[in-house]
Amino acid sequence: MQKHANKYKEADDSELVKAAIEGDSNAFGEIVNRYRQMVARTVKGMLGDTVFAEDLGQEVFINLYNSLSGFRGEAKLSTYIQRIAVNLTLNEIKRRKRFFSMFSRTDDDEVIEYNVADDSDNEGKRDAREVVNKALMSLEPKFRIVVAMRMLQGYSTKETAEILKLPVGTVLSRLARGQEQLKNILKARRYENQ
Amino acid sequence: MKTNEVKDIIIRLMEGDEPDEGLLLKLREAGADYSFSEGFTDRVLASINKTAIVINRESEFLRSFSNVFYRIALTGIAAIIFLLISIYISQGTISFDSFLGLTDANNESIISVLTEN
Numbered sequence: 001m002q003k004h005a006n007k008y009k010e011a012d013d014s015e016l017v018k019a020a021i022e023g024d025s026n027a028f029g030e031i032v033n034r035y036r037q038m039v040a041r042t043v044k045g046m047l048g049d050t051v052f053a054e055d056l057g058q059e060v061f062i063n064l065y066n067s068l069s070g071f072r073g074e075a076k077l078s079t080y081i082q083r084i085a086v087n088l089t090l091n092e093i094k095r096r097k098r099f100f101s102m103f104s105r106t107d108d109d110e111v112i113e114y115n116v117a118d119d120s121d122n123e124g125k126r127d128a129r130e131v132v133n134k135a136l137m138s139l140e141p142k143f144r145i146v147v148a149m150r151m152l153q154g155y156s157t158k159e160t161a162e163i164l165k166l167p168v169g170t171v172l173s174r175l176a177r178g179q180e181q182l183k184n185i186l187k188a189r190r191y192e193n194q
Numbered sequence: 195m196k197t198n199e200v201k202d203i204i205i206r207l208m209e210g211d212e213p214d215e216g217l218l219l220k221l222r223e224a225g226a227d228y229s230f231s232e233g234f235t236d237r238v239l240a241s242i243n244k245t246a247i248v249i250n251r252e253s254e255f256l257r258s259f260s261n262v263f264y265r266i267a268l269t270g271i272a273a274i275i276f277l278l279i280s281i282y283i284s285q286g287t288i289s290f291d292s293f294l295g296l297t298d299a300n301n302e303s304i305i306s307v308l309t310e311n
Binding site: 040 | 195197200204205207208209211212213221224225227229230231237238242243245
């Protein structure tokens with residue numbers, strides 16, 4: 001599979017989409033390889049580094065595969081994939097919220113943390129990821145998504161607005177409020193650590 | 195990188211319209227980045243193939259089901275036409291009574307048949 005996939009390494013997104021629609025799984029495999037990290041940043045940034053996030057990541061690409069024939073190329077493929085990832089992740093968060101509310105739990109419980117074992121991590125890296133993870137999970141979902149897009153994907157305000165289909169002003173205000181919440185959360189955690 | 199440095203970078207990344215690429219890189223290098231586990235692409239492709247096989251099986255079942263239904267329906271229509279023709283030939287008319295075989299029967303004879311007298 002890998003050998004065949006190499007012929008698509010240099011191909012641009014539109015070529016890959018065309019080949020994938022025609023049923024070439026190697027072309028689709030290359031799309032997955034190209035955008036898997038981007039999807040991981042969105043999904044894991046929102047849900048935490050969990051096995052559920054891995055499953056949801058798979059679902060993102062399965063959804064993409066099923067909707068590929070409807071992709072008209074008006075937006076970039078990365079934007080299209082990002083929208084699928086964001087929508088599925090937000091749906092998952094809503095589903096969890098409903099599930100946990102049945103057991104009268106608080107909003108903070110919406111994220112179930114099952115850390116995927118990663119032996120390659122050294123302690124310092126794990127610490128940094130934990131800080132990011134905890135900071136993101138402490139935010140409300142509507143702030144978390146814009147903060148994750150900025151902090152993990154490096155998207156500008158305009159790009160975030162385009163992906164989330166929100167006005168730039170809304171993204172800006174959510175980012176500012178997210179930053180404010182983050183400051184408080186991280187400051188509190190700093191005192192906790194001392 | 196120390197935890198406090200990571201926290202400072204996180205806060206600073208939120209400033210401005212675009213994030214500072216240098217800070218973003220630093221944060222990723224510090225380990226604050228996510229990726230899927232090994233073999234993710236293969237698992238996605240396997241799921242897609244599995245789904246495609248199930249869909250193919252379902253559509254094959256539906257196709258064979260509709261073929262069988264089509265044959266049964268044709269046979270049924272042929273049987274009805276044959277019945278109507280045979281009724282017309284034997285009774286000379288096609289009516290509800292002739293369909294039930296009651297064209298020659300009058301009320302008395304029917305009553306006597308039903309009451310066995």
